[in-house]
Amino acid sequence: MSRVISMRSVMAAVHHNGGPPFRPTWPGHYRSGVPLHDLEAVLRSRRDDAPAGSYTAELLADPERTQRKIMEEAFEVCLELGRTDRSDERIAEEAADLVYHLMVGLVGADVPFDHVLRVLEERKR
Numbered sequence: 001m002s003r004v005i006s007m008r009s010v011m012a013a014v015h016h017n018g019g020p021p022f023r024p025t026w027p028g029h030y031r032s033g034v035p036l037h038d039l040e041a042v043l044r045s046r047r048d049d050a051p052a053g054s055y056t057a058e059l060l061a062d063p064e065r066t067q068r069k070i071m072e073e074a075f076e077v078c079l080e081l082g083r084t085d086r087s088d089e090r091i092a093e094e095a096a097d098l099v100y101h102l103m104v105g106l107v108g109a110d111v112p113f114d115h116v117l118r119v120l121e122e123r124k125r
């Protein structure tokens, strides 16, 4: 079986309705076509190269600032979730900020995103 996952199979998994859930079955299965892995690769390169003007590199140079940003963004997501006039758009924007800052925190601690996915996988029931 090919170890390369096609875009079609990713889309089929994303849009799947009913039937068995999408279950990756081999290490690295998550890699292909998954935007968070692409983001992780960019963040790791910002960590390694520390180019001038990179917000990520600034955060990675200051772990406490990264931790504060994760908490701040989590708080902002909760504020949006708790509004009576909830907006999908605002929730998605705040959630994206949270995910980005969490990914920066993971890269700073050198915890691969695959490790997080493995923990979630093990919790499936």
Ligand SMILES: N=c1c2ncn([C@@H]3O[C@H](COP(=O)(O)OP(=O)(O)OP(=O)(O)O)[C@@H](O)[C@H]3O)c2ncn1[C@@H]1O[C@H](COP(=O)(O)O)[C@@H](O)[C@H]1O
Pocket (backbone or CB within 6 Å): 039, 042, 043, 046, 053, 054, 055, 056, 057, 069, 096, 097, 100
């Ligand atoms: N996904 C993101 C992303 N999401 C949010 N942000 C930044 O996160 C910040 C959000 O925090 P705030 O709204 O609180 O803004 P702020 O007041 O400027 O932040 P602080 O001064 O409080 O830290 C903004 O500066 C956004 O630009 C991001 N910055 C970068 N990325 C990704 O990271 C990659 C590398 O970015 P650089 O490191 O900047 O090259 C980019 O290509 C993107 O893919």
